[in-house]
Amino acid sequence: MRLTATVSNVELKISRRSHADYAVVTVRGEIDLYTAPQMHSALVDALGDGAQRLIVDMSRVEFCDSTGISVLLSAMKRAREKDGELELVAPKPAVMKILEVTGLDAVFTIQETTDALPMAATP
Amino acid sequence: MTMADPDPEPKNAGVDGSAAMGQSPSTAVGSVDILLIEDDTQDAFLVEELLADTALSARITWVTTLTEAREHLPRFRGCVLLDLNLPDADGMGLLREVLTTAESAAVVVLTGLNDEHEGIAAVAAGAQDYLVKGQVDGSLLARSLRYSIERQRADENARQLREAELYARENMRLERGLLPQVLLDDSPLSHRSFYRPGRKRALVGGDFFDAVQKDGTTHVIVGDVSGHGPDEAALGVSLRIAWRALVMGGVAEDAVLPALEQILISERAQEEMYATLCQTSLDTGSERARIRLFGHPPPLVLRDGKVEEVVATPHPPLGVFPEGAIDVEEFAFPRGSTLLLYTDGLVDAYDGTPPGRLGVQGLQRLLIDILGRGTSIADLPEHLVDDAERYNGGPLQDDVAMLLLSHGGQR
Numbered sequence: 273m274r275l276t277a278t279v280s281n282v283e284l285k286i287s288r289r290s291h292a293d294y295a296v297v298t299v300r301g302e303i304d305l306y307t308a309p310q311m312h313s314a315l316v317d318a319l320g321d322g323a324q325r326l327i328v329d330m331s332r333v334e335f336c337d338s339t340g341i342s343v344l345l346s347a348m349k350r351a352r353e354k355d356g357e358l359e360l361v362a363p364k365p366a367v368m369k370i371l372e373v374t375g376l377d378a379v380f381t382i383q384e385t386t387d388a389l390p391m392a393a394t395p
Numbered sequence: 396m397t398m399a400d401p402d403p404e405p406k407n408a409g410v411d412g413s414a415a416m417g418q419s420p421s422t423a424v425g426s427v428d429i430l431l432i433e434d435d436t437q438d439a440f441l442v443e444e445l446l447a448d449t450a451l452s453a454r455i456t457w458v459t460t461l462t463e464a465r466e467h468l469p470r471f472r473g474c475v476l477l478d479l480n481l482p483d484a485d486g487m488g489l490l491r492e493v494l495t496t497a498e499s500a501a502v503v504v505l506t507g508l509n510d511e512h513e514g515i516a517a518v519a520a521g522a523q524d525y526l527v528k529g530q531v532d533g534s535l536l537a538r539s540l541r542y543s544i545e546r547q548r549a550d551e552n553a554r555q556l557r558e559a560e561l562y563a564r565e566n567m568r569l570e571r572g573l574l575p576q577v578l579l580d581d582s583p584l585s586h587r588s589f590y591r592p593g594r595k596r597a598l599v600g601g602d603f604f605d606a607v608q609k610d611g612t613t614h615v616i617v618g619d620v621s622g623h624g625p626d627e628a629a630l631g632v633s634l635r636i637a638w639r640a641l642v643m644g645g646v647a648e649d650a651v652l653p654a655l656e657q658i659l660i661s662e663r664a665q666e667e668m669y670a671t672l673c674q675t676s677l678d679t680g681s682e683r684a685r686i687r688l689f690g691h692p693p694p695l696v697l698r699d700g701k702v703e704e705v706v707a708t709p710h711p712p713l714g715v716f717p718e719g720a721i722d723v724e725e726f727a728f729p730r731g732s733t734l735l736l737y738t739d740g741l742v743d744a745y746d747g748t749p750p751g752r753l754g755v756q757g758l759q760r761l762l763i764d765i766l767g768r769g770t771s772i773a774d775l776p777e778h779l780v781d782d783a784e785r786y787n788g789g790p791l792q793d794d795v796a797m798l799l800l801s802h803g804g805q806r
Binding site for chain 1: 593619621622623666667669671688689690691692693708709710711712715716739743749750752754792793
């Protein structure tokens with residue numbers, strides 16, 4: 273297992289735990305016009321490094337605008353092209369609301385709680 | 396090169412004009428970076444000495460060949476003092492390379508007494524000034540350097556201004572395509588449209604709207620292409636015109652949006668582009684309208700100071716998973732009421748302190764307040780955006796498009 277952390281912006285913090293065939297990407301902050309490109313590269317990198325199953329921990333995302341939704345959609349498409357999947361874990365009500373408005377709550381695989389996160393391998 | 400100085404490296408002479416440090420000259424150019432490209436050691440020392448006697452604070456980097464100069468030129472932003480006769484290059488060819496490589500620098504050419512015509516040609520070719528060796532004193536040299544840098548800055552500003560103007564004109568063209576004159580001549584609906592670009596003005600968004608009355612039915616859309624930039628805006632224009640063409644061409648209402656989705660898929664530059672869209676259709680004489688919702692926030696109905704969100708099933712944005720015709724839903728749109736269609740830039744505004752956002756509830760709250768103040772429908776959009784900006788603590792991040800449609804005249 274590898275641990276990579278990127279902190280480049282006060283508004284969005286992204287870290288990733290990569291395993292053989294899946295990766296857990298933890299996002300913290302607000303995903304908007306400015307920070308969405310950062311998340312885009314993080315998700316693309318995770319997929320490029322071989323993750324089929326991309327698990328995005330949304331439990332600490334305060335806000336996600338349409339640009340952020342667009343990034344999630346494109347990552348999901350890329351994952352599915354490789355017979356993989358993108359899962360959103362524990363989105364907050366504010367983020368869940370935009371998923372519902374955009375009719376995407378039925379499109380994304382959404383896990384309601386962080387219990388769905390795979391256990392981190394303990395050292 | 397012949398050097399009295401044993402140091403072969405480019406020379407950073409500490410000529411700070413220290414004699415005049417106390418009396419800083421009242422000019423925009425306080426201290427000047429100079430790249431002296433001169434193979435003659437004596438001439439180079441002369442330049443340093445002349446500058447040392449002036450009020451100009453200069454940091455001189457001295458190189459003796461074009462090859463050496465190339466290491467400095469691309470990032471250099473001060474003034475290049477250039478001798479047109481170097482061991483490895485000369486004349487106009489040399490000048491042209493310096494001018495194109497050091498785009499942000501001012502260039503002053505040094506010529507010999509008998510080559511003054513070269514100096515004149517150099518200025519014609521783009522150098523800011525020329526100086527004739529042996530006819531220069533310290534104050535003339537300092538003034539030439541200062542003026543050259545000021546002139547270069549003015550040129551640079553003018554260039555940036557021209558670029559900004561081109562950009563603005565391009566954006567205006569796109570905006571005209573995105574936000575057209577609606578076609579509502581025989582419609583029971585009267586309209587008021589509004590658009591305000593977001594904080595990132597340089598990047599036009601893909602918000603669009605349109606309204607067309609055709610064969611006794613008034614169709615209205617508002618939409619938003621995901622992302623920001625010319626590609627997205629151009630796709631927005633294509634979609635808006637395609638929609639109008641489909642409606643005016645008499646394509647059955649149920650078939651318009653599936654066809655539009657096919658057009659989106661065939662026209663988009665990248666597979667990841669999609670569009671949110673809301674379409675409402677009202678038959679003349681009816682007080683119920685049909686709605687189709689694709690990833691877009693539902694419109695609001697304003698009536699007697701009350702504000703209600705239209706209830707409709709959201710479908711994914713167009714271009715995500717094409718699903719063909721959908722079940723159409725209806726909502727009450729009685730005479731005397733106004734329908735507000737909008738893009739999400741409005742509801743994404745902060746509601747006071749971050750991270751709370753306005754959302755649809757906040758929008759309703761603002762609207763009730765504005766209507767309660769007796770504001771007319773015509774003045775509503777400005778008031779609404781002004782209020783949203785106040786809660787946001789400044790201009791909204793994203794573009795805002797609004798289309799208000801009043802049934803049976805404005806009240």
